[in-house]
Amino acid sequence: xxxxxxxxxxxxxxxxxxxxxxxxxxxxxxxxxxxxxxxxxxxxxxxxxxxxxxxxxxxxxxxxxxxxxxxxxxxxxxxxxxxxxxxxxxxxxxxxxxxxxxxxxxxxxxxxxxxxxxxxxxxxxxxxxxxxxxxxxxxxxxxxxxxxxxxxxxxxxxxxxxxxxxxxxxxxxxxxxxxxxxxxxxxxxxxxxxxxxxxxxx
Numbered sequence: 001x002x003x004x005x006x007x008x009x010x011x012x013x014x015x016x017x018x019x020x021x022x023x024x025x026x027x028x029x030x031x032x033x034x035x036x037x038x039x040x041x042x043x044x045x046x047x048x049x050x051x052x053x054x055x056x057x058x059x060x061x062x063x064x065x066x067x068x069x070x071x072x073x074x075x076x077x078x079x080x081x082x083x084x085x086x087x088x089x090x091x092x093x094x095x096x097x098x099x100x101x102x103x104x105x106x107x108x109x110x111x112x113x114x115x116x117x118x119x120x121x122x123x124x125x126x127x128x129x130x131x132x133x134x135x136x137x138x139x140x141x142x143x144x145x146x147x148x149x150x151x152x153x154x155x156x157x158x159x160x161x162x163x164x165x166x167x168x169x170x171x172x173x174x175x176x177x178x179x180x181x182x183x184x185x186x187x188x189x190x191x192x193x194x195x196x197x198x199x200x201x202x
Contacts, residue, residue, distance in 0.1 A: 056156050057176060060165055071159040073098075077180075085149045088132075088175065095157045098173075102146055110145035114159050117172030129172040131162065135179055138166065151190060153180045 054065040073095040092100035101111035111120035112130040119128035132145040162170040
């Protein structure tokens with residue numbers, strides 16, 4: 001990375017603060033650009049090595065997860081099939097600083113917290129701090145946020161403010177859910193079954 005040194009003369013003391021601020025800002029931007037370049041290079045190395053890359057839609061476009069400057073945990077289709085969750089509630093504890101609870105005062109109502117920010121009530125005049133997005137549709141209240149994970153292709157948990165991309169009520173983060181797209185070329189079906197004894201499932 002190219003580095004330039006700026007010397008400030010003592011005769012310009014009255015503007016010393018402004019110059020110092022400008023230099024610090026330039027250094028910060030230069031460092032950030034270098035970090036992003038290194039992240040992109042790492043993803044490129046993995047592609048060349050033949051390692052499977054995870055594609056996310058955190059910033060509303062397809063990107064490799066290593067190229068996204070956001071703290072994101074992605075549950076791919078293979079992971080979801082192995083975990084076999086019934087609802088979004090079953091993904092609780094699988095992502096750092098994320099708590100996915102339920103509220104029994106409403107149908108599929110949630111109590112989701114990311115990095116300590118969340119909402120555990122059912123009052124419709126209050127909006128949760130964590131947004132749930134299903135196929136680009138934003139769920140405005142905690143009701144119905146614990147969606148059924150059947151036929152879900154990928155779940156992405158974005159930790160940290162997402163207001164630039166998803167608007168208000170996402171100061172804690174977002175959970176982006178993408179369902180499987182229909183295939184018009186062939187006919188198929190999916191089903192899930194389980195069995196067990198007493199109160200346990202097999």
